[in-house]
Amino acid sequence: MPHYPEQRYVSRSTVIRREVSLPEEATGVITAKESQRVDIREVIAQGVRPSRHVILDVAQQLGLRRPSDAERFMLVNVGDVVDVQAIAGRSATRGKRVFSPVKGIVIYIGNGQVIIQEMPQIIDLEAGVRGRIAQVIAGKSAVIETTGAQLQGVWGNDRRTIAVLRIEPEAGIESIVQEQLDMKYLGAVVVTKRSLKPLTMSVMEEQGIAGIIAPSMDYSLVEMALKTNGAILLTEGFGNTRMSRPVLNLLTEFEGQQVTLDAYQPRNWDTRRPEIIVNTTTPKGGENPSRPNIMLTLRSGMNVRITREPYTGQTARVIDLPKNPILLDNGLRVPSAQVELAGGEIVYVPLANLEVLGR
Amino acid sequence: MSILSVDFGSVNTRAVLIDIVDGTYQLVARAQTRTTDGFPVNDLTVGLDRVLRELGDTTGRTLTGPDGKVMTPERPDRSGVDIFTATASIGRPLRAVIVGLMPQFSVMSAIRAATGTYIQVTETIHLDDQRTEQERFNTIILNYPDLIIIAGGTEKGAKSAVMELVELVRLAVSLTDASRRPSVIFAGNTELESAILTAFEGITPVLIAQNVRPSLNEEALKAAQNQLAQAFDLYKEKRSTDFAAITAMSKNGVLPTAQSYNTVVTYLTQTRKHNVLALDIGSAASVLAAGIQGNVETAIRTELGLGHNALTLLKTVGLEAIRRWLPFQISDLELTNYAANKLLRPATIPTTLRETYLEHALLRAAIVALLNAARPTWKHPQTDKFELLIAAGAALTGVGNAGYTALLILDTLRPTGVTQLYSDPFGLIAALGSIAAVQPEAVVHLLETDNLEYLGTSFNLSGIPRLDKPALKVKITLENGDSVEQTVMGGHLFVYQLPIGQKAQVQVNNVARGGSLGGKRRIRQTVIGGRLIFDARGEPSALSLEQRFTQMPMWIAEATGDPVLPLDPRWLEVVDEDEDPFPMPLGNKPAKADHRRLFGRSRPTAPTTSTTPTAPAKAGRDELDDLRDATLS
Numbered sequence: 006m007p008h009y010p011e012q013r014y015v016s017r018s019t020v021i022r023r024e025v026s027l028p029e030e031a032t033g034v035i036t037a038k039e040s041q042r043v044d045i046r047e048v049i050a051q052g053v054r055p056s057r058h059v060i061l062d063v064a065q066q067l068g069l070r071r072p073s074d075a076e077r078f079m080l081v082n083v084g085d086v087v088d089v090q091a092i093a094g095r096s097a098t099r100g101k102r103v104f105s106p107v108k109g110i111v112i113y114i115g116n117g118q119v120i121i122q123e124m125p126q127i128i129d130l131e132a133g134v135r136g137r138i139a140q141v142i143a144g145k146s147a148v149i150e151t152t153g154a155q156l157q158g159v160w161g162n163d164r165r166t167i168a169v170l171r172i173e174p175e176a177g178i179e180s181i182v183q184e185q186l187d188m189k190y191l192g193a194v195v196v197t198k199r200s201l202k203p204l205t206m207s208v209m210e211e212q213g214i215a216g217i218i219a220p221s222m223d224y225s226l227v228e229m230a231l232k233t234n235g236a237i238l239l240t241e242g243f244g245n246t247r248m249s250r251p252v253l254n255l256l257t258e259f260e261g262q263q264v265t266l267d268a269y270q271p272r273n274w275d276t277r278r279p280e281i282i283v284n285t286t287t288p289k290g291g292e293n294p295s296r297p298n299i300m301l302t303l304r305s306g307m308n309v310r311i312t313r314e315p316y317t318g319q320t321a322r323v324i325d326l327p328k329n330p331i332l333l334d335n336g337l338r339v340p341s342a343q344v345e346l347a348g349g350e351i352v353y354v355p356l357a358n359l360e361v362l363g364r
Numbered sequence: 365m366s367i368l369s370v371d372f373g374s375v376n377t378r379a380v381l382i383d384i385v386d387g388t389y390q391l392v393a394r395a396q397t398r399t400t401d402g403f404p405v406n407d408l409t410v411g412l413d414r415v416l417r418e419l420g421d422t423t424g425r426t427l428t429g430p431d432g433k434v435m436t437p438e439r440p441d442r443s444g445v446d447i448f449t450a451t452a453s454i455g456r457p458l459r460a461v462i463v464g465l466m467p468q469f470s471v472m473s474a475i476r477a478a479t480g481t482y483i484q485v486t487e488t489i490h491l492d493d494q495r496t497e498q499e500r501f502n503t504i505i506l507n508y509p510d511l512i513i514i515a516g517g518t519e520k521g522a523k524s525a526v527m528e529l530v531e532l533v534r535l536a537v538s539l540t541d542a543s544r545r546p547s548v549i550f551a552g553n554t555e556l557e558s559a560i561l562t563a564f565e566g567i568t569p570v571l572i573a574q575n576v577r578p579s580l581n582e583e584a585l586k587a588a589q590n591q592l593a594q595a596f597d598l599y600k601e602k603r604s605t606d607f608a609a610i611t612a613m614s615k616n617g618v619l620p621t622a623q624s625y626n627t628v629v630t631y632l633t634q635t636r637k638h639n640v641l642a643l644d645i646g647s648a649a650s651v652l653a654a655g656i657q658g659n660v661e662t663a664i665r666t667e668l669g670l671g672h673n674a675l676t677l678l679k680t681v682g683l684e685a686i687r688r689w690l691p692f693q694i695s696d697l698e699l700t701n702y703a704a705n706k707l708l709r710p711a712t713i714p715t716t717l718r719e720t721y722l723e724h725a726l727l728r729a730a731i732v733a734l735l736n737a738a739r740p741t742w743k744h745p746q747t748d749k750f751e752l753l754i755a756a757g758a759a760l761t762g763v764g765n766a767g768y769t770a771l772l773i774l775d776t777l778r779p780t781g782v783t784q785l786y787s788d789p790f791g792l793i794a795a796l797g798s799i800a801a802v803q804p805e806a807v808v809h810l811l812e813t814d815n816l817e818y819l820g821t822s823f824n825l826s827g828i829p830r831l832d833k834p835a836l837k838v839k840i841t842l843e844n845g846d847s848v849e850q851t852v853m854g855g856h857l858f859v860y861q862l863p864i865g866q867k868a869q870v871q872v873n874n875v876a877r878g879g880s881l882g883g884k885r886r887i888r889q890t891v892i893g894g895r896l897i898f899d900a901r902g903e904p905s906a907l908s909l910e911q912r913f914t915q916m917p918m919w920i921a922e923a924t925g926d927p928v929l930p931l932d933p934r935w936l937e938v939v940d941e942d943e944d945p946f947p948m949p950l951g952n953k954p955a956k957a958d959h960r961r962l963f964g965r966s967r968p969t970a971p972t973t974s975t976t977p978t979a980p981a982k983a984g985r986d987e988l989d990d991l992r993d994a995t996l997s
Contacts, residue, residue: 314716330764336920
């Protein structure tokens with residue numbers, strides 16, 4: 006059977022279909038319409054996250070015998086926004102009254118009770134890319150289609166930013182200290198070739214760097230990364246892996262351009278990936294943007310990226326695809342490809358450990 | 365009658381084609397591909413199409429029509445199939461809130477019913493929970509459940525207390541946005557059924573099941589489990605159009621894969637009068653079904669997995685539970701980095717020796733955790749004598765060597781006495797569970813004709829035999845009268861490969877002090893063909909690090925017949941833990957001394973092995989690697 010390899014896009018010119026979704030727990034509306042053109046910062050959906058509810062037993066607090074009697078003493082209606090104020094009583098200003106302890110929305114009146122939902126968190130969802138709305142899934146998401154460069158990473162800290170891309174100084178991000186502040190990194194997305202360290206994140210916060218694209222970091226830094234205000238995206242994984250050459254090459258190519266850095270944090274049950282998108286109006290080098298090929302099969306001659314030790318991050322060329330599983334040096338016998346590494350070394354790598362980077 | 369069954373796992377989509385050959389149902393062909401719910405496809409039906417194409421290529425049959433759907437029934441030209449069924453374990457489990465009267469009765473029974481499918485019980489609400497009405501209300505609203513399971517009230521028992529809780533649930537559900545309202549399953553006092561249906565009419569769908577706790581001393585989970593399976597299907601169908609398309613094609617919707625384990629183990633334990641244990645360690649979830657003296661208990665753990673849930677597994681079992689299965693020193697950081705990378709790329713396979721031990725340590729710890737959690741729910745929790753063990757899941761069945769798979773099972777399940785070991789590399793159990801409801805005869809034929817992969821028969825010594833001292837005396841007498849005699853030393857395995865179809869008489873004597881062969885001193889057994897494994901290791905997880913360092917590579921060699929792959933002695937050196945595995949709060953900028961530490965020293969990297977004999981070992985990347993990369997990019 007043909008092998009359909011994992012695809013993780015590192016492409017300078019491709020057709021990008023980007024699904025922008027409201028959080029799963031939120032309810033809301035997609036305000037954009039199909040075929041509508043949207044800009045990067047344009048709000049295309051609005052929603053709210055459910056918040057805590059307060060149940061007030063009005064009948065009991067007013068000392069009423071029958072819960073249904075409470076209706077006559079209501080000072081608010083369903084849908085009203087209330088502050089810390091009287092919501093029931095003979096008068097809003099005098100006598101025995103029931104007060105709302107929170108600011109919120111009255112969502113239920115009945116059976117002698119009032120239920121107030123605390124003011125919910127409102128979500129304004131931005132498009133994140135310049136493009137055309139290809140599909141609207143009511144109340145959930147919109148798919149935006151555009152062309153440009155796309156680079157998919159592996160992990161993000163759940164932040165998003167749109168900023169100019171910069172490559173780190175020769176001495177690394179850590180060299181951007183206050184007294185030598187170079188304004189070009191202020192508010193920028195900075196690419197580092199090195200594994201992320203705590204100091205890098207501190208410098209990021211102190212120097213107002215909007216985002217960092219790094220190859221890797223130790224898992225122990227996740228909590229710290231999640232607390233930083235800037236967006237952090239990893240291209241390779243956890244540990245001390247360096248950035249693979251095709252990734253660095255592509256990012257270098259777009260230095261000085263505005264990029265959308267969507268440092269989405271992968272969840273167990275989600276297939277969305279963190280990514281960097283560069284909207285390009287004219288394809289580079291006369292290339293027509295390609296569409297991701299969902300039927301792409303692994304073939305001899307293809308360039309691939311290896312995703313596991315001892316060759317993590319290295320690119321290689323597929324030489325052969327043996328029909329039978331190969332006995333590896335670790336004692337496992339698994340379906341593998343014979344690949345040639347950059348230095349000419351020829352090794353077997355499990356098919357499951359190869360990624361195609363797109364065009 | 366031809367049957368096609370497809371199982372959608374988090375990583376793999378597997379299909380089997382079953383047909384009548386010489387009067388019995390047989391496995392005709394199988395196919396497997398990566399599950400296609402992620403980039404760039406985002407459509408399960410593409411994976412379905414791929415496996416069907418492969419089955420078509422293998423058998424010469426056309427299985428789909430011009431509309432891309434599975435053709436049913438089978439046409440005279442043998443295109444299509446008579447029955448198409450589907451199972452799935454993919455995606456996020458359903459979030460459920462359980463509402464009942466008493467935690468130790470109705471709530472507990474509802475929880476046990478929920479363990480039969482992919483459900484994550486996020487909260488329980490009951491009369492003893494010490495919550496106010498408002499807190500209960502918020503518990504329902506803020507847990508965003510997909511499902512609310514209401515139990516409570518024995519038959520002819522409590523009504524008003526149940527209805528008070530139901531009224532709260534009704535209010536919370538009715539005030540939830542219509543697009544996000546959870547379904548409700550009622551499995552309590554049957555006298556309340558019509559009141560429940562009325563309460564939720566026009567608000568949300570209600571599924572009614574038999575009372576899970578008809579009396580305080582009685583439990584009836586089957587009907588509730590069936591309704592939970594239906595809720596699983598409805599939920600998935602509602603959430604994705606591709607899932608709905610598969611449901612529409614399938615004879616009986618899309619069933620949870622885990623229920624198949626229950627069905628198959630029930631059949632095997634009841635027909636063969638054996639204790640049977642089947643386990644599936646998947647990327648996102650794990651299943652263990654135990655059939656003991658005719659009673660079957662199935663447990664699903666949605667937090668134990670080797671890919672999507674590797675990190676959750678690590679957090680659940682703890683780092684020490686993993687280290688117990690490693691023959692080398694390892695830092696917390698290396699372990700967590702490894703598990704976190706598995707989450708990012710769940711389908712990848714270890715290629716260095718060190719990472720292979722790491723992967724299998726996670727696997728072994730997952731099995732032990734699964735078993736330990738399941739045992740208390742068994743009617744006979746101390747049971748360790750299983751005549752039949754079945755292993756599934758790519759990490760167990762995909763090592764490429766039956767002996768290796770057998771070793772991983774024996775290490776962790778530690779059966780006593782004589783055990784037949786099988787694996788299910790093709791996803792047949794998933795298929796059989798879904799077929800059982802529509803063509804039970806096929807299930808009987810397939811299970812009676814050994815369509816699972818036979819790994820061998822193991823003779824297991826319990827206790828802790830003395831290392832390198834005689835523990836088992838084995839005599840294998842072949843049909844022609846020839847015999848093989850072997851003394852198996854403590855701490856070792858002896859594997860004898862009996863030619864296929866050849867019958868032999870096996871006699872095993874326990875000569876270890878304090879050891880036992882399933883409670884006996886001596887075992888005599890007739891066996892037919894296959895691998896005979898004599899396991900005199902005792903308790904593998906009880907060894908010291910140094911013992912594991914020398915013995916684990918030897919066990920693998922003894923089980924597989926491959927040469928011993930020696931470990932690097934430097935791996936026994938205590939790991940420099942100066943890298944802090946715990947997070948540093950923001951704002952605590954390192955002092956200058958820290959700055960030097962972070963950037964002035966390099967951490968020692970663990971030695972690795974290459975994947976071919978010609979490839980030199982690489983300790984990490986260097987500047988030359990970049991130059992090499994540049995030539996390719």
